[in-house]
Each structure stands twice: as C-alpha cells, then as structure tokens.
Amino acid sequence: MEKSEFLTDLNTGAGRSVMKKLPEVTLAFWIMKIAATTLGETAGDLFAQTLGLGYFLTTVALFLLFVVTLVVQLRSTHYNPYFYWTVILSTSMAGTTMSDFMNRDASSRYLSGGTTSLGWGPQGLGLGYPTGAAILISLLIAIFVIWKFTGLTFSIRDIVTFRGEALFWSAILVSNTLGTSMGDFLSDSSGLGYAGGALLVTGLLAVLLALMRVPVVPNVLLFWIAFVLTRPLGATVGDFLTKPVAKGGLDLGTAGSSAALLALLLGLVAHAHVRERRSVVPRSEVLAENS
Helix, strand or coil, X not given: CCHHHHHHHHCCCCCCCCCCCCCCCCHHHHHXXXXXXXXXXXXXXXHHHXXXXXXXXXXXXXXXXXXXXXXXXXXXXXXXXXXXXXXXXXXXXXXXXXXXXXXXXXXXXXXXXXXCCCCCCCCCCCCCHHXXXXXXXXXXXXXXXXXXXXXXXXXXXXXXCHXXXXXXXXXXXXXXXXXXXXXXXXXXXXXXXXXXXXXXXXXXXXXXXXXCCCCCCCHHHHHHHHHXXXXXXXXXXXXXXXXXXXHCCCCCCHHHHHHHHHHHHHHHHHHHHHHHHHHXXXXXXXXXXXX
C-alpha cells in the first residue's frame, strides 16, 4: 500500500483504518491472472478427464474448494497475495468444469483419447456453447446490475467492504466460467484451433490496451472486459499445451503442464508477497509522522 493511501484511509471513519483487500492492477497482475487461468484449465481437465472423476464430481469438489478459499479471503483483514490468487485459481478450476458440465454431454467426442467413460453422475447438460454462454452472460449482467444498485464502486482498488467483495467474487466466478466457454468454443468449434484462438484473444486484449488511451472509454469497463477475455486466453493456451499433436496441441499432458504452471504461479505470488510486505508502512510509523 502506498503511504499516501494509508494516510487517506487512516483519516476516514473516525480514525479507523481501511486496509485494501484486493491487489493493484499492474502488468504483473495480468501475468499472474493468465498463469492462474491457464492452470485452472489444465488442472480442471486433470481432475475431470485424466483422473476420470468426471465433470459432475469435479465440479462439486472444486466449487466447495472455491467456497473454502473465499471464506479465508473474506475473513482476511488486508490484502494477502496467497489468499487472493488461491481464490482466483479455485474460480478458474471450478469455472473449467462448470463450463464443461453445462455445455457438454456424455458422448465420446468430449472424452480424451482412450477414455470410454468418466466418473459417477451426469456428465453434462449438453446445452452447447452458445446457450451456455448466453446463460452466463445473463448471470454476469444480473450481478453487475445488482452491484450498480448497491451504489458500491466497480473499481478493484477501492473495494474494501464485505458486500463489495462478495459481489466482486461472484462476478469473478461467473466471468471465469464464461471465459472457459468462450475459450472452448474458439478451440473446438470456431475452426481457429488452439493457437488461432489464443492469437485472436491476444489481439482483442491489445485493442483494449489501446483503448486505455481514449478518455471517453472508462478504464473500469476495460478492466472487466479484459478480465473476462484473459480466461479464454488461458483456456486456449491450456488446451494448446495439453491436447494431442493430431488436434493441434503440444501433447504435454495435464499433469506436467499443471505442475509447471503451478510452479510459475507460486513463484509470481511469492514475489508479489515480498513486494507487498516491503510497500506496507507500519501503522505506528504513520501515526508518529502524522502527529
């Protein structure tokens, strides 16, 4: 936290300090977001397909994991990179299998090579990518409408209340699920393939970056569009890493790819944690200088 931010927060609310709960949006933030969403894709597929647990059981387990990590994040009194990025990862993994469960069915065309069946329970609603995306877009719009009526800010750096953070994480879960559907559509049904889908999303993100220089376009809007788009980027990159060469992938496997991505993400989060600790001004020092 910047010293000026701490002083501002310290002087609000009858001397009560308001600690930030969410990270600053920097280049490092977006690199970690893409790493987390790519890992969410490979890890979700690892549990559901490679280990044969199926979409239903994996979705239930990963959603429960999301709830546990979210409780830890909500109970925290300040921003902790490990807590925050664990929730992002859990929403990415849950979003992967939730999307698959919504859009796919039990037919063999959705199974990896050599697999004849998946785990217990229904293996998909078979809604298809367009219908699934329409439902998720409607849910995301509903969350933002409710958010708007609360009068709370959409800006990530200014979200400090429990209700604001709850709305934020609801939007994150739905947007990551929507992004998975978009990524799978680009990879499987658009004809672009894994690499082509990744390049298309990268191009769209470059357009958003250029629009940041246009004063009439709100940066908050660009942030949320970019947040959604980085999920299909992670989905297409994850598929590109794990799918067979015959299908346009590198065939690195879900286990190996997940391990490498986890190591990368842990390294980035550890670096962010060190930077965060160095940037925090102890309250005793601020009080002494402000007296």
